[in-house]
Amino acid sequence: MTHLDLGCEFRGGQRQVLYLASEQAGAGMGVRICAPAGSPILARAAGLGLATLPLPARRDFDPRNLAALAGALGLHEILHTHDARAASLGALVRLLRRGVRLVHTRRVSYPLGRGWSRMKYRLADLVVCVSREVEEAVREVGVDRIAVIPSAIVLRRYSPRLPGNGGRAGIIGALSPQKGHGQFFEALALMTDPPEVWIVGGGALEGELRALADRLGIGGRLVWKGEVESPQVLPHFDVLVVPSAHGEGSSGVVKEAWAAAVPVVCSDLPANLELVRDGENGLVFRNGDPSDLAFQLDRLRADVGLARRIVEAGRIDVLAYGASGMRQAYDRVYARV
Secondary structure, eight states: OEEEOOOSSOSHHHHHHHHHHHHHHHTTOOOEEEEETTOHHHHHHHHTTOEEEEESOSOTTOHHHHHHHHHHSOTTOEEEEOSHHHHHHHHHHHHHOTTSEEEEEEOOOSOOOSTHHHHHHHTSSEEEESSHHHHHHHHTTTOOOEEEOOOOBOGGGOOOOOSOOTTOEEEESOSSGGGOHHHHHHHHHHSSSOOOEEEEOOOTTHHHHHHHHHHHTOGGGEEEEESOOHHHHGGGOSEEEEOOOSOOOSOHHHHHHHHTTOOEEEEOOHHHHTTOOBTTTBEEEOTTOHHHHHHHHHHHHHOHHHHHHHHHHHHHHGGGGBHHHHHHHHHHHHHHO
């Protein structure tokens, strides 16, 4: 079993690869991580005792990568790709090595492009989608060999929320347009008494977001934490805000907040609504409406009983998203191919 990821960063998708591979190795499966030499995922995989296969280049269409990967795979080995560029390289390997079994996991709900962007998914034996919304996008281009397996977390990594956080809010995610930081900042500017907010994550938009916060007059309420592991910061939040604007797959941070007994307020993207039931295990605001987000944050702050109820429901619901359960679901997928 070879897991292929061509990402040059270490974000949620790469974390999911390691969760799955670690569970598989623990269950006795022969597994390795394949990625470009120097990629963060390779160093982390080695630290976990997982076998690795470094590739000579970062580009999916680089012939050196094709030769190295095709030559390393066994006759009927499963090649499991985990991002769009890895899916391209995997499909090329499949054309060259017809005996290889190809599984793609798709984690974003954006529509697939034309031509090769669609063909590479049609060449797979099976495409795993992390949500029903992602599944719909894949089916629209004529792919019907599909399974739905949500992303997972390692439950034992999370400690419960600490007392005395003073109403602190937090947002965890890359500083990129799809994560919706901008509408969160606009919501904070509408609140009479906005809470302190920890911004966890890094990315190209940091300068632009800092400038936006200053223009809105909320810069003094923000603490920029940078790249920090979620279990280290979640116990210090009294609410996690997930203001995803578009492209969400199956939010890992929602599940992480549930595991840490932190109330969740999220946007009403379809993928979020597959997890969060408004008023039951979280609160939902209308995407693109900062005033509604501000209302939901004030509502949560004012109603201690509501916060307690959604935390209790979340701690039950998160049990369905453990990494061992994800591994078992993938076992069934592999059996099909």
